[in-house]
Amino acid sequence: MNTFVLHGNIVHTPALSELKLCTDSYAVCENGLCAGVFDVLPEKFSHLPVYDFGDMIIIPGYVDLHLHAPQYQNCGLGMDMELLDWLEAQTFPTEARFADISYADMEYTRFVEDLLKSATTRACVFGTIHKESTMLLMEKLEASGLCSMVGKVSMDRNCPDNLKEDDSAAALESVESWLDEIDGRFSSTAPIITPRFVPSCSNELLEGLGVLSERHNLPIQSHLSENLSEIDWVQELCPDCPNYASVYDKFGLMGDRTIMAHCVHLTEDEMDIIHDRGTYIAHCPTSNVNIRSGIAPVRKFLDRGLNVGLGTDVSGGHTLDMAEVIRQALGLSKLLWRLGSEEFKPLKTVEAFYLATRGGGSFFGKVGAFEPGYEFDAVVIDDRDINTRGEQDLEKRFEKIIYLSSSWNVCAKFVAGRRLF
Amino acid sequence: MNTFVLHGNIVHTPALSELKLCTDSYAVCENGLCAGVFDVLPEKFSHLPVYDFGDMIIIPGYVDLHLHAPQYQNCGLGMDMELLDWLEAQTFPTEARFADISYADMEYTRFVEDLLKSATTRACVFGTIHKESTMLLMEKLEASGLCSMVGKVSMDRNCPDNLKEDDSAAALESVESWLDEIDGRFSSTAPIITPRFVPSCSNELLEGLGVLSERHNLPIQSHLSENLSEIDWVQELCPDCPNYASVYDKFGLMGDRTIMAHCVHLTEDEMDIIHDRGTYIAHCPTSNVNIRSGIAPVRKFLDRGLNVGLGTDVSGGHTLDMAEVIRQALGLSKLLWRLGSEEFKPLKTVEAFYLATRGGGSFFGKVGAFEPGYEFDAVVIDDRDINTRGEQDLEKRFEKIIYLSSSWNVCAKFVAGRRLF
Numbered sequence: 001m002n003t004f005v006l007h008g009n010i011v012h013t014p015a016l017s018e019l020k021l022c023t024d025s026y027a028v029c030e031n032g033l034c035a036g037v038f039d040v041l042p043e044k045f046s047h048l049p050v051y052d053f054g055d056m057i058i059i060p061g062y063v064d065l066h067l068h069a070p071q072y073q074n075c076g077l078g079m080d081m082e083l084l085d086w087l088e089a090q091t092f093p094t095e096a097r098f099a100d101i102s103y104a105d106m107e108y109t110r111f112v113e114d115l116l117k118s119a120t121t122r123a124c125v126f127g128t129i130h131k132e133s134t135m136l137l138m139e140k141l142e143a144s145g146l147c148s149m150v151g152k153v154s155m156d157r158n159c160p161d162n163l164k165e166d167d168s169a170a171a172l173e174s175v176e177s178w179l180d181e182i183d184g185r186f187s188s189t190a191p192i193i194t195p196r197f198v199p200s201c202s203n204e205l206l207e208g209l210g211v212l213s214e215r216h217n218l219p220i221q222s223h224l225s226e227n228l229s230e231i232d233w234v235q236e237l238c239p240d241c242p243n244y245a246s247v248y249d250k251f252g253l254m255g256d257r258t259i260m261a262h263c264v265h266l267t268e269d270e271m272d273i274i275h276d277r278g279t280y281i282a283h284c285p286t287s288n289v290n291i292r293s294g295i296a297p298v299r300k301f302l303d304r305g306l307n308v309g310l311g312t313d314v315s316g317g318h319t320l321d322m323a324e325v326i327r328q329a330l331g332l333s334k335l336l337w338r339l340g341s342e343e344f345k346p347l348k349t350v351e352a353f354y355l356a357t358r359g360g361g362s363f364f365g366k367v368g369a370f371e372p373g374y375e376f377d378a379v380v381i382d383d384r385d386i387n388t389r390g391e392q393d394l395e396k397r398f399e400k401i402i403y404l405s406s407s408w409n410v411c412a413k414f415v416a417g418r419r420l421f
Numbered sequence: 422m423n424t425f426v427l428h429g430n431i432v433h434t435p436a437l438s439e440l441k442l443c444t445d446s447y448a449v450c451e452n453g454l455c456a457g458v459f460d461v462l463p464e465k466f467s468h469l470p471v472y473d474f475g476d477m478i479i480i481p482g483y484v485d486l487h488l489h490a491p492q493y494q495n496c497g498l499g500m501d502m503e504l505l506d507w508l509e510a511q512t513f514p515t516e517a518r519f520a521d522i523s524y525a526d527m528e529y530t531r532f533v534e535d536l537l538k539s540a541t542t543r544a545c546v547f548g549t550i551h552k553e554s555t556m557l558l559m560e561k562l563e564a565s566g567l568c569s570m571v572g573k574v575s576m577d578r579n580c581p582d583n584l585k586e587d588d589s590a591a592a593l594e595s596v597e598s599w600l601d602e603i604d605g606r607f608s609s610t611a612p613i614i615t616p617r618f619v620p621s622c623s624n625e626l627l628e629g630l631g632v633l634s635e636r637h638n639l640p641i642q643s644h645l646s647e648n649l650s651e652i653d654w655v656q657e658l659c660p661d662c663p664n665y666a667s668v669y670d671k672f673g674l675m676g677d678r679t680i681m682a683h684c685v686h687l688t689e690d691e692m693d694i695i696h697d698r699g700t701y702i703a704h705c706p707t708s709n710v711n712i713r714s715g716i717a718p719v720r721k722f723l724d725r726g727l728n729v730g731l732g733t734d735v736s737g738g739h740t741l742d743m744a745e746v747i748r749q750a751l752g753l754s755k756l757l758w759r760l761g762s763e764e765f766k767p768l769k770t771v772e773a774f775y776l777a778t779r780g781g782g783s784f785f786g787k788v789g790a791f792e793p794g795y796e797f798d799a800v801v802i803d804d805r806d807i808n809t810r811g812e813q814d815l816e817k818r819f820e821k822i823i824y825l826s827s828s829w830n831v832c833a834k835f836v837a838g839r840r841l842f
Contacts, residue, residue: 073810076824077817079751080769110809289752292767294759318748318824327739330500331710331749332756338715339760346713348501388531389494396498403497403739408829 002032002417005045006378008053010037011398012060012369013354016302020370021394026050027058029376032417037370051419053380053412057397060368061121061377061415062322063360065282066221066261066311068126069137069150070095070104072111074315079290083227086291086316088160095128095153096162104133112140118320118407121377121415122147122364124221124259124282124311126194129153129165131178138182142189145420147364147377151194151221152178154209159200168204175212188416190219197223198234198247210252219257219363221282222248225270226262227293245270254279259363261311262287263301264294271304280307280363283355285328287316295332298355299344309360310352323405326352330402349402380412381405423453423838426466427799429474431458432819433481433790434775437723442815447471448479450797453838458791472840474801474833478818481789482542482798482836483743484781486703487642487682487732489547490558490571491516491525493532495736500711504648507712507737509581516549516574517583525554533561539741539828542798542836543568543785545642545680545703545732547615550574550586552599559603563610566841568785568798572615572642573599575630580621589625596633609837611640618644619655619668631673640678640784642703643669646691647683648714666691675700680784682732683708684722685715692725701728701784704776706749708737716753719776720765730781731773744826747773770823801833802826 006029010022020037028035028045035045071091078090098104115123125141125148127134134152141148154175156165165171179191193213195201201209213220225231225244234244241247245266248254256278263281266274274281283296301308310325311317317325333347347355361368367375386404387397401409413420427450431443441458449456449466456466492512499511519525536544546562546569548555555573562569575596577586586592600612614634616622622630634641646652646665655665662668666687669675677699684702687695695702704717714737722729731746732738738746754768768776782789788796807825808818822830834841 076807076821079820079824080767107810114809289755292755292759295756328752334710334713335716335753335756338713346501386497388535389528399500400497403500406827 003030003048005029005041005048005050006053006058007050008056008058008380009394010058010370011394013350013358014369014371016351016354017348019350019395019398021398023394027370027378029414029417032376034370034372034374034376036372051412056411057381057383057401058378059381060357060361060370061379061413062119062356063309063364063368064120064123064312064322065259065280065309065360065363066284067123067314067320069108069111070098070128071315072114072320073107076318077315079318081291082229083291083293084229092160092163096160098128098130098133099162101132101136104130104136108133108137108140112144114320116144116146116420117410118322119379119381119410120320120322121379121413122361122367124149124192124363126151126153126221129155129163129174131174134178135182138186138189142186145188145415145418147188147415149190149192149219149221151192153194153196154205155196155200156205157200157202168202168208171205172208172212175209179216193218193220195222195253197230198244199230199237206247206251206253214252220253220255221259222253222261224248224260224263225265228265231265243267243270245273249273249277261313262293262296264288264296271301271306274306275304278307280309282309282311282360283329284311284313284317284325285332286318286325287313289328289332290318291316295336297336297341297344298329298333298347307362308355309363310356321406322356323402326356326402329355349399353402376414376417378414379410381409382411383409385409424451424469426450426462426469426471427474427479428471429477429479429801430815431479431791432815434771434779435790435792437772437775438769440771440816440819442819444815448791448799450835450838453797455791455793455795455797457793472833477832478802478804478822479799480802481778481782481791482800482834483540483777484730484785484789485541485544485733485743486680486701486730486781486784487705488544488735488741490529490532491519491549492736493535493741494528497739498736500739502712503650504712504714505650513581513584517581519549519551519554520583522553522557525551525557529554529558529561533565535741537565537567537841538831539743540800540802540826540831541741541743542800542834543782543788545570545613545784547572547574547642550576550584550595552595555599556603559607559610563607566609566836566839568609568836570611570613570640570642572613574615574617575626576617576621577623577626578621589623589629592626593629593633596630600637614639614641616643616674618651619665620651620658624672627669627672627674635673641674641676642680643674643682645669645681645684646686648712649686652686664688664691666694670694670698682734683714683717685709685717692722692727695727696725699728701730703730703732703781704750705732705734705738705746706753707739707746708734710749710753711739712737716757718757718762718765719750719754719768728783729776730784731777742827743777744823747777747823750776770820774823797835797838799835800831802830803832804830806830
């Protein structure tokens with residue numbers, strides 16, 4: 001089942017600036033792990049079943065490091081607002097509806113169907129505060145075969161009454177109960193501790209989540225430094241902390257298994273914390289443009305050796321399509337360079353592709369490239385409708401995929417050695 | 422043939438900030454012109470044939486004020502370069518191939534097929550220097566039913582030998598001969614005088630094109646102030662002119678039937694020239710990001726009362742899809758506001774939609790809205806795949822079309838009262 005060969009044109013990035021183009025080649029999957037890419041299939045693999053994708057292009061799947069499943073229905077809505085207004089007008093009223101499990105069933109079914117069809121193989125997902133709905137989301141993701149980390153959101157202040165947990169004790173109890181109930185139920189769907197962001201989490205809640213994360217050895221996801229008003233608010237709420245990142249850090253929430261989304265306006269001190277802890281940054285360029293947050297200095301992050309992946313941030317981001325996120329990451333890095341920070345070179349196409357595959361993939365382990373020992377994720381792209389001239393140069397075909405492909409072009413998907421379609 | 426009624430949900434913009442949402446309504450076309458939009462079909466039109474699009478959404482088509490047909494094949498390629506390098510590496514070698522009429526036939530067939538399928542109804546198009554190929558492009562556009570203005574490009578310096586006209590006299594003779602040969606041949610495809618840009622046109626050529634434009638009463642299209650190196654180069658080439666716009670102006674090339682693409686880095690004096698002459702600006706945000714030109718201050722243009730439309734600038738822009746151009750226009754205006762020009766409010770979704778319809782449409786006359794006397798252009802959008810929840814609120818459906826639609830969603834198109842599919 002999970003030992004086979006793919007044949008096609010294989011493209012991946014062994015390193016940040018290195019594009020590996022393997023025309024007419026074979027990628028071997030043994031027991032769910034990659035055994036290598038070969039231009040001639042070695043004798044020892046010649047007995048394996050072959051999925052032959054002919055002239056199509058095979059890439060590692062995209063890893064979406066940050067998205068909100070309940071907001072999927074809001075994609076493209078409310079895009080004339082900034083973060084805090086948009087949360088009140090758009091996000092919170094929608095999330096409150098997920099108290100209703102039949103509503104969640106309908107919405108999450110659609111979300112998982114569309115995520116499955118996309119070029120994304122793995123995702124780190126926010127649910128809502130609702131335990132039952134979040135478990136339903138996990139069931140659906142598990143059934144899809146995608147690999148994911150899913151968080152029941154924690155929030156106990158500064159949000160509408162119908163979306164606020166009673167107090168920190170109740171919020172922590174809800175997380176513990178959720179962890180108990182899902183214990184051992186899933187193989188490709190893991191829980192992740194998910195404080196929404198500092199403004200909606202009391203110190204007691206943050207502290208308790210830090211303890212829970214350590215006790216259960218769980219990863220963490222949250223938001224950091226997205227919007228200027230949000231940052232001011234955090235400073236008011238936490239006057240004893242020198243900056244936003246240090247609030248999370250104080251409670252043991254920054255580590256090398258933590259993802260912080262956005263990081264648009266980090267100070268140098270915050271970058272030091274992120275560097276020292278090995279925390280991941282989920283760069284979400286479509287969202288950062290849509291709700292006017294700004295441009296995160298990704299080149300600076302990379303030059304400093306920080307861990308960076310990409311996220312759609314649905315529905316601050318308007319689409320599940322990671323190719324559009326890659327394009328926007330490229331675009332924003334070019335604009336930042338153009339508009340005043342010429343010391344930070346724009347991202348190259350290959351670098352943004354790396355961030356979307358191996359950059360975020362490393363949060364899941366050995367993921368995001370066709371190298372021996374890596375989990376075998378692969379997405380097969382049928383580029384005929386975007387390569388109508390029949391261009392044969394594989395690098396040009398790759399560039400067109402980055403700039404012109406969408407979910408429409410995905411014709412097969414493998415995750416951790418399992419074929420999903 | 423060109424008198425009928427459309428039924429559906431009709432959306433357009435009578436003014437820059439005014440979104441008109443006409444649920445379950447009728448748009449009447451009489452002899453190719455709009456006779457109005459009605460929630461109940463008036464008795465006097467009750468005998469007309471009705472195209473019933475049910476619950477679908479009907480918008481005026483998009484007007485693409487700037488694109489290069491021969492570069493269509495290069496969409497998405499070379500996007501790690503800036504303008505002048507990209508012209509040398511990507512654009513000029515491709516354009517040179519259009520000396521071969523059979524090559525042009527193949528490429529322009531594909532271009533016109535894809536433009537037809539898109540949500541664009543009208544376009545101002547650059548060809549190449551080649552007269553025969555440009556006429557072939559015009560024939561294909563005419564046969565498609567789209568309305569267009571098409572330019573044989575003029576250039577007599579600073580370009581590869583295989584793409585340079587011998588001298589200004591030869592270049593002007595080629596334009597005159599082109600105009601003679603197409604005289605009276607087309608009804609929806611008009612010639613437009615097309616100096617590429619100042620660096621590749623001698624003073625004699627620019628002067629001659631100004632004279633030709635006046636003699637034949639023809640519109641003009643060119644490029645202005647796209648890239649900082651280009652602007653420096655123009656200053657070197659034309660030391661007697663105070664700025665880039667004044668070079669065109671000196672030769673009678675700035676008027677209210679001129680489109681200048683880009684205008685990213687205009688000085689106040691240049692904006693004064695553009696204002697006084699009534700010249701159109703084709704804002705091309707996807708291109709301005711891709712080849713790192715910068716952000717044109719569109720809000721400033723609008724506040725000053727300048728004429729502004731949108732353009733894909735294929736293939737500096739990577740797609741023919743005007744919805745993506747609208748999204749990027751919105752995004753860039755938000756970033757400009759965020760990154761230092763807070764006096765210029767971000768564009769609202771409705772405003773960017775206006776620019777893509779009526780803003781550019783006015784270059785073609787009364788075009789871009791469903792108002793009495795306007796030429797009847799309409800594009801029918803089937804939004805079922807982007808509105809999977811069955812949202813009924815027409816404004817929300819409109820927002821999703823702007824953020825999520827593509828050519829895939831176009832299911833019928835009418836231009837100047839004629840149904841194209």
